[in-house]
Amino acid sequence: MSKFSQVKRQIDLLDPENLLASHAPQDEYDAESRKISEQISHFDSPAQIAAVIAAVMQNAFGKPESPARFSETALAVRRALAYEYYGQIADLFEYGNARTEVCVQTANEIIRQTLNETDPDVLENIFHAVDTLIAYRNCADQLELLPLTENWQRFDSASLEYLPAILAETGDLRYLDLIRQIGGRFPQIETAEEIALLQKRAAQRS
Numbered sequence: 735m736s737k738f739s740q741v742k743r744q745i746d747l748l749d750p751e752n753l754l755a756s757h758a759p760q761d762e763y764d765a766e767s768r769k770i771s772e773q774i775s776h777f778d779s780p781a782q783i784a785a786v787i788a789a790v791m792q793n794a795f796g797k798p799e800s801p802a803r804f805s806e807t808a809l810a811v812r813r814a815l816a817y818e819y820y821g822q823i824a825d826l827f828e829y830g831n832a833r834t835e836v837c838v839q840t841a842n843e844i845i846r847q848t849l850n851e852t853d854p855d856v857l858e859n860i861f862h863a864v865d866t867l868i869a870y871r872n873c874a875d876q877l878e879l880l881p882l883t884e885n886w887q888r889f890d891s892a893s894l895e896y897l898p899a900i901l902a903e904t905g906d907l908r909y910l911d912l913i914r915q916i917g918g919r920f921p922q923i924e925t926a927e928e929i930a931l932l933q934k935r936a937a938q939r940s
Contacts, residue, residue, distance in 0.1 A: 740814040741774075742767040748807045750791055766794050776815035776856075784808035813855050820844065820859035827867040834871050841867050842878045849881050854890045861889075861896040874903035875939075883912060891920045898928035905935030 745763045749755055753762045773786045784801035787808060792799040801808075823844065827837055844860050851857050868874040882889075882897060889897075894916050901909035910932060917925035 735814075735818060736771075737774075737815060737818075738768055738771040740818065741771040741811055744807050744811045744814070745770070745787075747810075748804070750803075751795060766790050770811075774811070774815075776812055776819050778812065780805060780808040780812050780853075783811055787811075809853075813853065816853075816856040816859055820856075820863045824863040824866040827863065828870050834873050837867055837871060838873050838876045845878060845881050848885070848889075854892065857889060857893045858896075861893045861900075865896040865900055868900055868903045872903075874900060875905060877904070879904070883909070886912065886916065887919075891923060894920060895923050898923065898925050899931075902928040902932040903935060905932065905939045907932065907936050 742764060745767045746754060746760070749763075754760070769790045770783075770787055773790075774783050778786075781801065784804040784807070787804040788799040788801040791804075823840060826832060826840070830837075832840075841864050844863060848857060848860055851860070864877070868877075877900070879900070882900070886894065886897060898913045898916055901913055910929065913925050913928055913932065917923055
């Protein structure tokens with residue numbers, strides 16, 4: 735789905751001027767949605783996106799608007815854009831023809847993005863993309879995992895569910911204690927298979 739379509743969907747759901755509820759045409763907010771989509775990306779914070787939405791709506795309808803009014807819509811827009819972006823990366827890893835070294839470079843870039851990301855939903859999308867890479871390409875030991883391993887305690891269980899498998903595929907026994915710590919903190923995350931896999935990969939690479 736295009737960025738415009740993602741924005742349009744959320745703006746139409748909000749219907750800030752109650753025009754769609756009054757049976758206005760379905761393209762009533764298309765011009766505004768297009769302007770918004772041209773000024774934002776998933777790298778923007780919800781606050782930045784809300785400010786853009788407020789400015790566009792104020793200009794379009796001629797009345798003062800506060801970004802706070804659009805905070806929930808902005809969050810939904812950003813999550814939708816991030817889901818699309820990282821989903822495309824995961825598809826590249828699984829189905830694309832890019833060389834493995836290019837995929838590793840891309841994965842390391844999005845791993846670094848976790849350092850500044852605070853939205854749990856977006857973080858889960860990043861972890862899923864990295865997990866997809868190691869599931870389809872034998873390159874886990876080439877990943878720069880320090881941003882994940884040093885900061886693992888700030889991730890929620892939905893994101894951390896992917897981390898033991900990612901670490902296990904590296905075959906690096908230094909990650910054994912971390913996998914155990916994750917399992918200890920989140921008992922719902924099964925780690926026995928990942929520990930066995932880590933030990934197997936380590937033996938294969940010794």
